[in-house]
Structure formats: structure tokens, C-alpha cells
Amino acid sequence: MNLETLAARLEALESRAAIESLISAYANAFDRLDPDLLRTIWHADAVLDLPGFGEGAGPEGIVAMAHNSWRKMPHMHHWMANPLIRIEGDVATATVAADCLFHDIEKGPVQVSGLYHDCFERRDGQWLFTKRRFELHFLTPLENWKPIAGSETFGGI
Template identity: 50%
Template sequence: MSDQSILARLDALESRVAIERLISSYAQGFDSRDPELVKSLWFDDSKLLMGAFGEYEGLDAIVKAADGFWNQIRHMHHWMANVIINVDGNKATSRASLDCFIIDNEDGPTQIGGLYTDTFERRNGRWGIVIRNFELHYQTPLSGWKSKQGTDS
């Protein structure tokens, strides 16, 4: 095995780890209401395409959308699962299943499920999300749900 082959394989593995971190950081950033973390995931020309929840083009629009979600939803908890990542040099794609519990100001406790399809690029040595497209599979208000930790208030 050549040194170039080993370096290419190492780069692909490091890229995959960086992309997994972006996917998890997206969930953590939204759940913890961290605008700086959310902002760090994207490029100036990125797109967040959320279907019925809105389409946001550009970093400023994405950060503003996050703030809007935080105003509408007083608690959210994302679980990202079944992540499949394909890396090709400085570009990558992924699909990740979402299960998200929220407490919405209007609907109250609600379970949301869907699929994120993502496009990533490495620019100037940094991986970022270029396009994040969300496909909603279900949005189900949970009547009678009560928290023992106080998140239902």
C-alpha cells in the first residue's frame, strides 16, 4: 500500500468524523439554543430547506430562522440516527433520520420525525453544510404528556 493511498484513506476517515460532528453539532446547537454553534456549521451561501417549516438561503437567514424556531418552541431535543455519509474529496453527502421532541407554543408537546439529506463541502480546510434539506415524515402532538423534569411548563 502506498503512502498516497494511506493518506487518502486517512483523509476520508477524518472527513467523515468532521461531518459526523457537523450533524451532531446541528442538533446540539438547536437544542441548546446556541446561535454561535449554529452559525459555525454553515457557509455564507448555505441553504436550510425545511419544507413546510420554511426555506432559508444564506447564513444570516439561517441564523434568523434558528432564532424564530427558538421563539416558537420552548424546548427541543433532536436525535439523529441511521447516518450514511459518502465522502468524495472536498465534497460529501449524507442522509440522517430525525426523531425530535419539541414543546411548541401552540401545539404543546409534539413528536417530529423525518429525514435530513445533506450536502457538505470542505472550503479552506473546513467542512461545512452547504445544503440541508428536511423531509417531514410525521408531526404528532402528544396529548396528556407530562414531564417529571419541568419542561412542560
């Protein structure tokens, strides 16, 4: 194997790791109600589109949209799975399955499942989201659901 091939393989692995970290940071930012972390994963012209939940443009618009979501759903837990990532130079796309448990202040505990459609770009050597759109598969109220162990701060349940 020559050095060019090895360098290309290393770049592909580093890009994939950076994109997977962005996907994880998104879930952690929403679950921990962390606007500072959420702000760091978007390019200035990025868009987050969560049909039925809100839309935001640019890091500050996305954080503002998140604050609205956090008021309505003060507890969130995202599981991100099966990232199918395609990288072509400095542009990448991905689909990511999501299963989420939310405590909605009006509906109570709900399970939300769907698929994220993502776009990323590497600018000035840094991968960040340019677009993230959620495709809702289902939202299911979890009637009579109560945790029997865990944090007492779990959304006031």
C-alpha cells in the same frame, strides 16, 4: 500498505468525522438555542430548508429562521441517527434520520420524525454544510404527555 493508501484512508476518516461533527453541532445548536454554534456550521451560500418550519439562506438567514422557530418551540430535543455519508473529494452528501421532541407553544408537546438530505463541501480545508433539507415523515401531538422527572425549565411544561 503504501503511504499514499494510508494517507487517503486517513483523509477519508477525518472527513467523515468532520461531517458527523457538523450533524451533531446542528442538533446541539437547535436544542441549546445557540445561535453562535449554529452560525459556525454553514458556508456563506448555504441553505437550510425545513418545509413547514422555515427556510434560511446564509448563516445569518439561517440564524434568523432559527430564532423564529425558537419563539414557537422554546424546547427542542433532536436525535440524529443512521448517517449515510458519501464523500467524493471535496464534496459530500448524506441522509440522516431524525426524531425530535418539541414543545410547541400552540400544539404542546409534539414528536417530529423525518429525514435530512444534506450537502457539504470542503473549502479552504474546512467541511461545512452547503444545503440541508428536511423531509417530514410525521408530526404527532403527544396528548397528556408530561415529564415526571427532569429539568423544571422543560419548555414550561
